[in-house]
Structure formats: structure tokens, C-alpha cells
Amino acid sequence: GENVEQHPSTLSVQEGDSAVIKCTYSDSASNYFPWYKQELGKGPQLIIDIRSNVGEKKDQRIAVTLNKTAKHFSLHITETQPEDSAVYFCAAGGGGFKTIFGAGTRLFVKA
Amino acid sequence: DTGVSQNPRHKITKRGQNVTFRCDPISEHNRLYWYRQTLGQGPEFLTYFQNEAQLEKSRLLSDRFSAERPKGSFSTLEIQRTEQGDSAMYLCASSLVGFQETQYFGPGTRLLVL
Numbered sequence: 001g002e003n004v005e006q007h008p009s010t011l012s013v014q015e016g017d018s019a020v021i022k023c024t025y026s027d028s029a030s031n032y033f034p035w036y037k038q039e040l041g042k043g044p045q046l047i048i049d050i051r052s053n054v055g056e057k058k059d060q061r062i063a064v065t066l067n068k069t070a071k072h073f074s075l076h077i078t079e080t081q082p083e084d085s086a087v088y089f090c091a092a093g094g095g096g097f098k099t100i101f102g103a104g105t106r107l108f109v110k111a
Numbered sequence: 112d113t114g115v116s117q118n119p120r121h122k123i124t125k126r127g128q129n130v131t132f133r134c135d136p137i138s139e140h141n142r143l144y145w146y147r148q149t150l151g152q153g154p155e156f157l158t159y160f161q162n163e164a165q166l167e168k169s170r171l172l173s174d175r176f177s178a179e180r181p182k183g184s185f186s187t188l189e190i191q192r193t194e195q196g197d198s199a200m201y202l203c204a205s206s207l208v209g210f211q212e213t214q215y216f217g218p219g220t221r222l223l224v225l
Contacts, residue, residue, distance in 0.1 A: 042219070043117075
């Protein structure tokens, strides 16, 4: 069935460094790729998304890239801050109603 | 606050009891989704509604689970005869149907079955 793999499961960076999270998906019909940030005790919050007709999108310190041929997409956070510490989820959707989530990456930003 | 709301935020129950959760979506959104999230995992799809119609159910949704959205606005998720394995965060999301729609999540209801 459809699957989204996410790596790494845990990432620790020093404040100010960059963080990169990578995902691969299996359903070639997927054409929408959102990224969510989840803080302790809260629901996932959309931080950025990318659609299949573009290869890259940037919003301030956050950027996403998409390689549809390889079925890879990545989240890049530059100049990390302690408040970026959270669990980040990638997801793949658009093949109908269903959105499939990765298992999450726990990001620690050390001050 | 015009986001997705869920009640209660936390629920502790004994095995065998029934529980019901409520989700109020963003007002103009016509799709509503229920997900289950266990520790260390991403949200897993349970079911979704378009307006009042329940259009898809995951095989994760056993016969003990039922969801309704009677007037196409709020939704309820009921779990009958709860089991310890039902302990999880239950998330609701809503979206406006269209091309590659974005889902917006509520804060979730954390269920603990003793």
C-alpha cells in the first residue's frame, strides 16, 4: 500500500545551524506534499506545502524541495532557533482524499 | 478563534466503557477527517466526511468505532467497549474540497484506557 518514509527519526542541531529532513513516498499519484510541525500536547500545524508542479518553495527560513522522478521531498530549516524544536511530519496526498504521513522527526535545537 | 476545535482534550476511561469525542471544523470547510496518532508515529487515517456523508473508512476502524456528521458541521467519534489498545491521540482535521486541498488539524483528544 501507500507509504511515506521519513528520516532521520531524531535530529539534534546547534542553534543557528541548518536542519534537513528527508522523505520518500511510494504512490506515484501523489501530487501534494505538506509539512506539519507538532509541539507537545498540540495538533499538527501546517508550516509549508509544495505541489507537484514546482520543484522548490521557500518561506523565510523554511524551504521544501521536491523530486517527483525519485519520489523524494525534503524540508530545510536554516538559522535554527530553540523554538524550532518540535516533531516534524511530512505527508503525501492528492491521490484522492487520503494523505499519508511519515513517522515524524524529532528536532532538538540546542541553545 | 476560527480553527478546528476538539472536546474533550483529555479523557481517561476504564476498559469496556464507551467514549465520545466531538470535533468542530473550520466553519466553511466541507471535508472532515478523523485520525489516530500513537506515540512516536504520524497520524493514521480513520475516516472522512464530505458534508454529512461518510465516504471512506480505514480498516483500522473496527466495528467498535462509529463516526457521524449529522448536519455536515460538527462530527462525533464514538468508541464502544474501549480496550487498552485504543489509548491514543484522536485528531480531527478539516479542509475545503478542491484541488489538492490543505487539511487543518485540531488540538486532538488524548484518550487513556485503564
